Amino acid sequence: MHHFRYTDQNLHCESVELAAVARLYGTPTYVYSATTMADNLHRLKNSLIGLDVQVCYAMKANSSLAVLRHLGNLGAGFDLVSGGEIRRVIAASGDVHSSVFAGVGKTEDEIRLALENGIFALHVESEPELARINHVAGTLGIQAPVAIRINPDVDAQTHAKITTGKQGNKFGISLAQAKLVYEAVAKLKHISLKGVQMHIGSQLADTGPFVEAVKKMVPFVEELKRDYGITYFSIGGGMGIIYPDALASGTQEWWDAKPAAQRPVSPESYGEALTPLLAPLDLKILLEHGRYIVGNAGVLVTRVEHLKRAGGKNFLVVDAAMNDLIRPAMYDSYHEIVPLHRDTSRRALVADVVGPICESSDCFAKDRQLQEVGEGELIALMSAGAYGFSMASRYNSRSLPAEVLVKGSSFELINARETFEQMVANEKIPAFL
Ligand code: LLP
Numbered sequence: 001m002h003h004f005r006y007t008d009q010n011l012h013c014e015s016v017e018l019a020a021v022a023r024l025y026g027t028p029t030y031v032y033s034a035t036t037m038a039d040n041l042h043r044l045k046n047s048l049i050g051l052d053v054q055v056c057y058a059m060k061a062n063s064s065l066a067v068l069r070h071l072g073n074l075g076a077g078f079d080l081v082s083g084g085e086i087r088r089v090i091a092a093s094g095d096v097h098s099s100v101f102a103g104v105g106k107t108e109d110e111i112r113l114a115l116e117n118g119i120f121a122l123h124v125e126s127e128p129e130l131a132r133i134n135h136v137a138g139t140l141g142i143q144a145p146v147a148i149r150i151n152p153d154v155d156a157q158t159h160a161k162i163t164t165g166k167q168g169n170k171f172g173i174s175l176a177q178a179k180l181v182y183e184a185v186a187k188l189k190h191i192s193l194k195g196v197q198m199h200i201g202s203q204l205a206d207t208g209p210f211v212e213a214v215k216k217m218v219p220f221v222e223e224l225k226r227d228y229g230i231t232y233f234s235i236g237g238g239m240g241i242i243y244p245d246a247l248a249s250g251t252q253e254w255w256d257a258k259p260a261a262q263r264p265v266s267p268e269s270y271g272e273a274l275t276p277l278l279a280p281l282d283l284k285i286l287l288e289h290g291r292y293i294v295g296n297a298g299v300l301v302t303r304v305e306h307l308k309r310a311g312g313k314n315f316l317v318v319d320a321a322m323n324d325l326i327r328p329a330m331y332d333s334y335h336e337i338v339p340l341h342r343d344t345s346r347r348a349l350v351a352d353v354v355g356p357i358c359e360s361s362d363c364f365a366k367d368r369q370l371q372e373v374g375e376g377e378l379i380a381l382m383s384a385g386a387y388g389f390s391m392a393s394r395y396n397s398r399s400l401p402a403e404v405l406v407k408g409s410s411f412e413l414i415n416a417r418e419t420f421e422q423m424v425a426n427e428k429i430p431a432f433l
Helices: 018-025 034-044 065-073 085-093 106-114 127-140 173-187 208-228 252-257 267-281 291-297 327-331
Strands: 004-007 010-013 027-033 053-058 077-080 121-124 146-152 189-195 232-234 284-287 298-312 313-318 335-341 348-354 363-371 377-380 402-407 411-414
Touching: 010 018, 010 027, 018 027, 018 298, 018 377, 018 402, 027 034, 027 291, 034 053, 034 065, 034 267, 034 291, 034 402, 053 291, 065 085, 065 402, 077 085, 085 106, 106 121, 106 127, 121 127, 121 189, 127 146, 127 173, 127 189, 146 173, 146 335, 173 189, 189 208, 189 284, 189 377, 208 267, 291 298, 327 363, 335 363
Parallel strands: 027 402, 053 077, 053 284, 121 146, 146 189, 189 232, 232 284, 313 348
Antiparallel strands: 004 010, 027 298, 298 313, 298 377, 335 377, 348 363, 402 411
16 A cells, blocks of 8 residues: 555645646655655554564665654664665664664674674674674674574575575574574673574565565574573565555455455464464564665656657656666566546557667666656656665766655655766866876
8 A cells, every 4th residue: 555646637746736746856866655655664663463572674675764764763673784784773863772773794893883883793694794793782882683584495485595494595694504503692791682583585476485484483483482582583585565556456346356366465364373383482573674664665757858769769868867777777666657647538658668778778768558648748767766865876977866755745865966066076086197
């Protein structure tokens, strides 16, 4: 469910007309619904009924300060993967004490920053990393709280580039090896064992792989609790969102019309499947979802530059490009594309929706059927709240896009479009040229 709807044929985010936002701040612009994020967080938090749950929002999905402040205000901790992300949480006055620090290549400086700011735990991916954490904690004269990331070797049945819990991925430690690692850890002076972690992949469409992974982990987690007194089990993130029916899936009717067997994963089905497996552990459960919380809460608004006809095809050239939203080029992802003004009297158009960047992968959709739109008109790429702006770049010397947050009938610019001066601010032409 989300809060993007047509009212009088004009697409709104909550009570704000998206065209009004575009008029004020130009395009391409990401627009987020604060209420959708709050609803999603709330549903996740309540998905594992009766369990002690902490949501650590995976901020890699969308790390804008306003989003962090909003989710932090609602009680979220954060799943952090870099010094920059730790600093962002601090800058947004988020709670580092309820946050975890993950990632396969934490530097000494990053580990120090996390520890100095009272991180809840570091999620450890390898033995060399443990030794490094032990060393840094030693120099600070403290014990570092850690959990080991286990790779449960489960097929997440998602895109190869975002599957992480299979043997052969760079992530985590295998179940077979894990016992020895925990034994070794217990002997390290500056490490305090707090928990265990897993994450099998992103954009999972059903509960099956989550269940399989948790089932594989449970006997080991029980052992860890008994032998080392661990207090939490982080089951990672990865809950998928609806991309192809994005607009329609914002309503309860859409969900109600789906036969139970065809319903995509939701916090409720996830909770129903996992609560019985997790409850007997009697541990705190950490959830690290990113996409689920923000994905359907954002759209990318873009303006049509031209409708070009070539080689028997239509190309709708828009002012957003792969630098603004890399997902279609990188993961062949599907984003529903809708006009900001719906006009049912218009003809249908089948077109490739492309950006102006000089490579063929700068394509948001191939042979997509859309309402005919012309130069200057506005369209929205749906479900762009996760891994949209956070993966944006300046490729082709294009400025980073603007971001706007909507709540009810209020909206505000939360990130101004980058200026050319900001883009080149750190560059310097050496004196020898
Ligand atoms: N926890 C860990 C350890 C992770 O590696 C990730 C995501 C998450 C949590 C959050 O996963 P989520 O709930 O958002 O699925 N750029 C890709 C997605 C990469 C996900 C990386 N890890 C995309 O645009 O689809």
